[in-house]
Amino acid sequence: MTLRIGMVARTLNAPHLRGTGRYIQEVLRNSKAADGVHWTVFANNPALPLRVPADLAGETDVFGFRGDRFELWEQIGLPLHARRAGVQLLHCGENTVPLWQPMPTVVTIHDTVLWEEPRPTRLDYHYLHHVQGLAYRRCSAVITISESSRRDIARRWPFLADRLVVIPHGIADEFFQPATAPLPPALRAVLEDGQGRKPYLLYVGGPQPRKRFGWALDLLASADDSALHLVACGFGAAAAQAAVVPSSLVGRVHFAPFVSDAELVALYQGARVALYPTLYEGFGFPAVEAQAAGTPVLFSPVSSLADLVGPLTWAVPAQDPAAWQVALRDALSLQPTARAERVSAAQRWARSFAWRKTAQMHLDLYRRVLAGDRLN
Known part of the structure; x- marks a missing residue:
């Protein structure tokens, strides 16, 4: 029997994809008609592109709905359209769900x-802390992406403990292959000259305080090699302009524009070392992506990252600058033979994070929910 699944995909209805959008896109891309699933993908902005896979097994429904301030698209428009589309199960993959659930509903809570x-407002606080608490009680299942997030969610909403299912993210095949795109033009202009490409570290995170861009700047400033540059990903144009770069590092710090997956692979593979000094993640894509691309990565084994320490990881205490400096020197001085051995081991390890496996686990959960099976 064909599964008729509704997927909420507002994060695909955007100029650029971020982590949640990538997750939804890959679940759709890695589930095919041969799996016995028919998707209806819901989004909310007809003025923007909807980045669903070209071979989507199903259709899209992009509609506006008045009442943005009160989240009426999600609370009324979404369940109405899902019911009219005849979906058997609705999957809200972006942390929040409607109170009215006329069919079995699954939510992915990525982290807390x-x-x-x-x-920013009392209304926003009320919607997240009170309305969503009530809505979660009505959900048939809750997906999360790591054991760390599962523990955090169960502490915050103990009534979800018997409905929580961990389904880890995957890594796209592109990260294991040689780069198929050059660096973005803006970065080629500052990193490449007639003598070749300048060596650079890659910071992947963005401007949020927990990501610790300042930590990456301090690490660059303390590096023995004054010729090293730093490329920072995850900043929009406004955030990049607002970032404070010490005068001593001006000309050595460069902000990447929004990049395609192919350009991101090129950035990883061209970097000497990737820096990921974040203090909390539900699932840390860069910790696995860097290793899949064959690039040493420095991060602290905090939250979900404790499960992502692989053969090309330098795991460093979060609040120990000296340890980070030593780890960076070690990673930069890794000899070619030793590096090749670790790259091979890291890529074997990273292949266990497969989007096809993630998609199959989603389809299995949908069937269990519709059959009324116990989840835990």
């Missing part, structure tokens, strides 16, 4: 960061 950071 939204609930731990200050909210």
Whole structure:
């Protein structure tokens, strides 16, 4: 029997994909008609592209709905359209769900960061902390992406413990292959000259305080090699302009524009070392992506990252600058033979994070929910 699944995909209905959008896109891309699934993909902005796979096994429904301030698209428009489309199960993959659930509903809560950071308005706070708490009680299942996030969610909402299912993210095949694209033009202009490419570290994170861009700047400043540059990913144009770069590092720090997956692979593979000094992640894509691309990566084994320490990881205490400096020197001085051995081992390890496996685990969960099976 064909599964008729509704997928909420507002994060695909955007100029650029971020982590949650990539997750939804890969689940759709790695589940095919041969799996017995028919998708209806819901999004909310007809003025923007919807980045679904070209061979999507199903259709899209992009519609506006008045009442943005009160989240009425999600609370009324979405369940109405899902019911009209005849979906058997609705999957809300972006942390939040409607209270009205006319069919079995599954939500992916990626982590608890939204609930731990200050909210801009009282209405926003009420929606996340009160409305969503009630809505989660009605969900048939809750997917999360790591054991660390599962523990955090169960502490915040103990009533979800028997409905929580961990399905890890995957890594796209492109990260294991030789780069098929050059660096973005803006970076080629500053990193490449007639004498070749300048050596650079790659910071992957963005401007959020927990990502610790300042930590990466301090590490660059303390590096023995004054010729090293730093490329920073995850910043929009406004955030890049607002970032404070010490005068001593001006000309050595460069902000990447939004990049395609192919350009991101090129950035990883061209970097001497990737820096990922974040203090909390539900699932840390860069920790695995760097290793799949054959690039040493420095991070602290905190939250979900404790499960992502692989053969090309330098795991460093979060608050120990001296340890980070030593780890960077070690990673930069890795000899070619030793590096090749670790790259080979890291890529074998990283292949266990496969989007096809992730998609199959989603389809299995949908079937269990529809059959009324116990989840835990």
